[in-house]
Amino acid sequence: MLKALCQSLCLSLPLAANAQAASVVFLNPGLSNETFWVGYSRFMQAAADDLGLTLRVEYSERSAERALNQARALLKGPQRPDYLVLVNEQYVAPEIIRLSQGTGVKLFLVNNGLTASQAQSIEAQPEKYAQVLGTLITNDEQAGYQMLHEMVALLPPSNEPVDLVAFAGVKTTPASQLREAGMRRALADFPQVRLRQVVYGGWNRQRAFEQAQLLLQRYPGTRLVWSANDEMAFGAMQAFEAAGRIPGRDAVFSAVNSSPQALRARIDGRLGVLMGGHFTLGGWAMVMLNDDAQGLPINRDGRREHSVPVLQSIDPDKARRWLKLLGRDDYGVDFRRYSAEGRPSDFQYPFLTSPVDY
Template identity: 60%
Template sequence: MLKFLCGVLLTLGMVMFMVIAPCAQAASVLFLNPGNTREAFWVSYSQFMQAAARDLGMELRIEYSDRNSEITLAQAREALQGPKRPDYLVFVNEQYIAPEILRLAHGSGVKLFIVNNALTPDQMRLLGARPDKYPDWVGSLVPNDEEGGYLMLKELIRLHPPVAPGQSIDLLAFSGLKITPSAQLRERGMRRALAEHPEVHLRQLVYGGWTRERAYEQAKLLFKRYPQTSLVWSANDEMGFGVMRAFEESGGKPGKDALFGTINNSPAALHALLDNRLSVLLGGHFSLGGWALVQLHDYDEGVDISQYGGRDRQIPLLQLIDRAQARQLLAMGASQDFGVDFHKLSAKGRPTSYRYPFSLQTLMH
């Protein structure tokens, strides 16, 4: 009889497990990556997200759009209106696509999270973007782009040899896409630094579209037009490398005949800093997607993330990277999990005074 009862209980237990198990399914996340698999920044961005998803037990899928907003919107439409909807859609307001994705998401049941480029002030005004109007929009996480652009030029000027009174320093600037908020903000920061240094003369600012080849073609003409250029500001490393190539072809030596500054801690950029070809490098924002997953994991567990620093946050991820940090970042990039325990960053069970410690320092403990 006892044996029979045990068998019945075991069978009941298995049935209950089968009924309960699907409820404990991992949260599914789709990230619409605006870049491509040839861009070191977006690849490292995806890798960091994958490390976070593995650690947090989340299902992550990534789709690239090769900087084509039509592709991104088609991917979003399929995710939000197709048969296989994720629990969460993470995307970038690249080329101002966020309002259209918010519209597509209406009634889909998919929660939205914006990274890197949040809604612009104009978009916020037009949408009347209030949490109650878009209940499926969980939040956003963006870096300090304006400050990044400012810090880069300030450091380039600091490193430049002083000039005699009445003399000027020639600067060339390469921004990303004109219709990308992060490019606009970095450019605004650069102009803020410029206003503090009347001795620096911005000869020309061009839009390299974030790509190496386009910036290379532009730089070939610009170095002929402005042969006295001694400072080069680039909004990302791909463009920075294109400009450096053009400079070398014109007979110049980066780091000696002109100082170059850029953003993104790709392995190539870190090596260029260590080799003194790059004089100024900022990075850290490749981690944004991983930090977003920490917040989505908490949200999925019932945490009110707005109590731990707000639902829409800017975090000071972009910071100057020195050579010791460059070596550390190169070593860390070789580790599959980036050496981060993402669970430890969770706000679950913590007092509301807790703030997510999202920073480059958290990575470089």
């Protein structure tokens, strides 16, 4: 009997531990086979495993309607999570914030925060909307600015006009808007660079390929191709190659994202400029949510929204290092060392102020 009792107790311990673990659902706005968003979820899962959180990911497959339906089911259902992490892709956040009012589910925004007009509308009706625990957005505007600067630096010195075409993502996505704004700000520093056209490739390779074919016909002398993500950059490259032009030699290409294919393209020189690292933002949010679940303050500087410098320029050496880390389930990161647990009261999350190097 004693042996049976011990076995029963031992079997019940993991269940009790799991029952106490804070639960998180991430409404992933991307496609379930989309390299960036799948990698984003993987990094979040690595953080959850390290921190002892339970994480469930639901993909909206780039459909705002689907994201809202998923949110309704989660928030109105019998088994609500402790935390809901969402992205203001296609401006879905305000409605989800409204739906969460009174549910007890804590909300956290990543990558795309509320627009200024959305925030004003919500603040004007506090009884209608739940409070958002925190927001982590990336340094998108600075990344867009830095990309163009690094691209121009790769050109031979000349005062001759240089044609630029740009591939933005989606008009209703703040991250896309900010990256484009940074690129436009950088244009003021280079009067010789002529922005011929900005097109919205929807983050999609095939669409960017078709758009680039038309742009090449209109602007055959294009030497700079700025892209807000890697998939659009690869689509544009395909169009240039079909026209007999070699990326990295006949035109300078840039991209945002640190997918394995993008890292390899940076190593071989097809991508002259690559910004990446924003796939980590959800993992840092998990660190903060775990601290909140333990009763620790996470808005230690008095702010609920932070622009985090996760996007950084990736040179070939860094690309090689990151390729190795992407092959590891834990990404080589000890997430607990970034927690506020056991830290003095003036502790600040290190990832909020400087990029984490790998």
